[in-house]
Amino acid sequence: MAVPGLLWAVVVSTYLGSSVAQMVTQPQPEVSVQEADTVTLDCTYSTSESDYYLLWYKQPPSGEMIFIILQEAYKQQNATNSRYSVNFQKEAKSFSLRISDSQLEDAAMYFCAYRECQPGTSKLTFGDGTVLTVKPNIQNPDPAVYQLTSSKSSNTSVCLYTDFESQANVSQVTRPVVYSSDSTVLDMGAVGSKSNGVVAWDSRTDVGCEDTFNQTFYSNSGIPCDTKIVEKSFETDMNLNFRNLSVIGFRVLLLKVVGYNLLMTLRLWSS
Incomplete structure (x- = not known):
């Protein structure tokens, strides 16, 4: 059963102890990509702060929340993490996630999040989420x-x-x-x-x-x-089953012979 994006966001926020606001917007409810291609998930936000954190999370069908990448607002260089990278535009308040060489296991719900950079503040504000579907690369299909x-x-x-x-x-x-x-x-x-x-x-x-x-x-x-x-x-x-059983029988017999010889050798040594 499909779960509306807003409900997903509520579930995620409850999980991480934060509340949902309209501060973070993910304009793509669903995105599809061909396996091995590159896909970009868009995210915009609004804030009056000059110092803050931006994050992306992944939630696979199993339900756990997986942290992907963090961008600190005061850094001009875009963050990267393995196949994940971001395009952070502070003036435009845009924070998109780029996934290169898409794999089948990348299929999941992705959440963009905002966090204030104030002492003692751990509140995360999430977007509604974007569902990413990865289409397998089928070579020469022959139905x-x-x-x-x-x-x-x-x-x-x-x-x-x-x-x-x-x-x-x-x-x-x-x-x-x-x-x-x-x-x-x-x-x-x-x-x-x-x-x-x-x-x-x-x-x-x-x-x-x-x-x-x-x-x-x-x-x-x-x-x-x-x-x-x-x-x-x-x-x-x-016939194949019979042959397999015969091979197993010979192996068991061989192990017994080896074990018996080893036992006799140990007895001779001990005497």
């Missing part, structure tokens, strides 16, 4: 759909849609499925690429996956999505 079923009978039909470029490529599920997951980014480090995936499942076994997602799919092998054909590739190789 495919698979229907997964158990070879030993199952009352559930599972449909997997993968390798599509973005969430925009997924139309509403056309069949009355019981559940449908949100788009999930799969980081396939072994092949150096990423992919999007969505899963839908139903309690009926007659659900056709090609009809579940309102898309046109093409098979590299020329074989259409067919439950029996796809199902076969997901069966467990019993």
